[in-house]
């Protein structure tokens with residue numbers, strides 16, 4: 001039997017293994033898959049740096065890793 005926890009964004013009871021730990025409005029939150037996809041603009045995923053900010057600058061000149 002799955003352990004259910006409420007989504008920190010919508011409160012939906014969600015199996016704990018389906019919740020994603022993210023940074024929401026500057027604080028840690030666990031959100032369900034629905035919020036993870038619908039609230040992308042507010043959510044920062046700490047372990048998946050956004051590629052559109054150019055935060056990671058390759059130290060080499062290679063374009064393809």
Ligand SMILES: [Zn+2]
Pocket residue numbers: 007008009010011012031032033034035036
């Ligand atoms: Zn949710």
